[in-house]
Amino acid sequence: MKNLFEVSSLLANLNSLIDQNIYLKDIWIQGEVTDYKGPAYSGHKYFSIKDENNMIRCVFFKYAHIGSDDFLDGDKILINGEIEIYAPTGNLQLKVRSVKKHGLGDISIEIERLRQRLEHEGLFALARKRDIPLFPQTICVITSENSSAWEDIKKVITMRYPLVKLILIPTLMQGENCIKDVCNSIDIANKESLGDIILLSRGGGSEEDLMPFNSEKIVRFIFASKIPIVTGIGHEDDNTLSDYVADKRGLTPTGAAQIITPDINDLKTEINRISLNIQKSFKYYLEFKVPEIEKVKIKLQNIYPRKIEILIRNIDQIEFILNNKLSSYINTTINKLEVIKHSISVFNITEMSKKGYALVENHKKTIIKSINQVEKGEKLKILLSDGILNSKVENKIKE
Amino acid sequence: MSENRSEANKDFEDFEGNLLFLQKIVNELENQDSSLSETIQLYEKGQLLVKQCNKALEKAQLIITKYEKI
Numbered sequence: 004m005k006n007l008f009e010v011s012s013l014l015a016n017l018n019s020l021i022d023q024n025i026y027l028k029d030i031w032i033q034g035e036v037t038d039y040k041g042p043a044y045s046g047h048k049y050f051s052i053k054d055e056n057n058m059i060r061c062v063f064f065k066y067a068h069i070g071s072d073d074f075l076d077g078d079k080i081l082i083n084g085e086i087e088i089y090a091p092t093g094n095l096q097l098k099v100r101s102v103k104k105h106g107l108g109d110i111s112i113e114i115e116r117l118r119q120r121l122e123h124e125g126l127f128a129l130a131r132k133r134d135i136p137l138f139p140q141t142i143c144v145i146t147s148e149n150s151s152a153w154e155d156i157k158k159v160i161t162m163r164y165p166l167v168k169l170i171l172i173p174t175l176m177q178g179e180n181c182i183k184d185v186c187n188s189i190d191i192a193n194k195e196s197l198g199d200i201i202l203l204s205r206g207g208g209s210e211e212d213l214m215p216f217n218s219e220k221i222v223r224f225i226f227a228s229k230i231p232i233v234t235g236i237g238h239e240d241d242n243t244l245s246d247y248v249a250d251k252r253g254l255t256p257t258g259a260a261q262i263i264t265p266d267i268n269d270l271k272t273e274i275n276r277i278s279l280n281i282q283k284s285f286k287y288y289l290e291f292k293v294p295e296i297e298k299v300k301i302k303l304q305n306i307y308p309r310k311i312e313i314l315i316r317n318i319d320q321i322e323f324i325l326n327n328k329l330s331s332y333i334n335t336t337i338n339k340l341e342v343i344k345h346s347i348s349v350f351n352i353t354e355m356s357k358k359g360y361a362l363v364e365n366h367k368k369t370i371i372k373s374i375n376q377v378e379k380g381e382k383l384k385i386l387l388s389d390g391i392l393n394s395k396v397e398n399k400i401k402e
Numbered sequence: 403m404s405e406n407r408s409e410a411n412k413d414f415e416d417f418e419g420n421l422l423f424l425q426k427i428v429n430e431l432e433n434q435d436s437s438l439s440e441t442i443q444l445y446e447k448g449q450l451l452v453k454q455c456n457k458a459l460e461k462a463q464l465i466i467t468k469y470e471k472i
Contacts, residue, residue, distance in 0.1 A: 138418040148468070157466065166417065166462035172469045197469060267459060274455045277424045281448040284431035288441050291434065
């Protein structure tokens, strides 16, 4: 039973799933009020909103009432809020943020239709949203140069992350040419690679002021941007289609500047923590290793002198053996040489002549070794130690 | 933009890489498998990077430029 849940944990899981879906955290619903019986003792309002077939429970807390229209049963209203599961009853409910009576105006309906079309097309899909670099090197800011938004952004980033470079593309953020100028700035930032992140931002304003950021053209330029875009448009309650399509959304210019930069104080703490860890690990390593090193040192001190002594003794022995062998070799060689010398002297011709031996050669200077080499009457020379005898062959007697 | 400002930011250009490297050094030191000479090298490299990162964090100042549209 892998999927066995406690009721509370199931509801907590479902609420966590809802929390991860940005659309369910910020939705607009139009319908008719029902089951409303006036504010409760606490001041909160409980009612339902329905269409022809279905309805959903709503809770409207007192603190959120400011700026919203009053309503009664049967009124057509437009609600902004977020979906949640009320755990004590397990009921799905809409936590209301604001209520407007009389339903959507024409422009709002048009924006909602566009939103649905673009959502259907996949422009707002969570899967396509890109990660923002943790440590951006350059942030390209698209905003108006003389705006409080730009001042807020500079202030926040100076405090949080002064290591980054900011490139401002001064841009019209409201009025007639706003859409064209914003699209142009996004295009320039991409074509000239002006940053790791584009921050598209402006401060709060009227609905009309913010309307360009609901234009399909800006939404599509944001979608097509190769550089991730973060928006910080208007106040917390302002939701434009540009926010939906952006890779990340800050609720205000300040909020957007915060989410794209790490805090320098956190970084200092982190570096300090790492430095301490390095020192601690190194100290521990040495404490662990030094006894081992000491052991090896003692071992070496004991082993090496003995080994060296043995080696020296071995070398002495080898030297002695070599000396013996060498002298014996030299003596043997000298003896052999004497024998060879003696042999040579025995076979030396002059020496042999002295002993009575003679060489005989014919007129061609060929040494005669057999009687078959000579003819009767042939003249031969007999070589002796002290001269030559010219002779003639009288007779050949074979022995 | 002054010379010092650009230098400080230059030190910081690869902060993410330096931080990752520092974390790797901590992991390797904790691992205790390295030889003594490797460990000393890691320690020295770690100390150097910590110094560089701190220096960059202390000295860095925001650089702001404006893109002039034609």
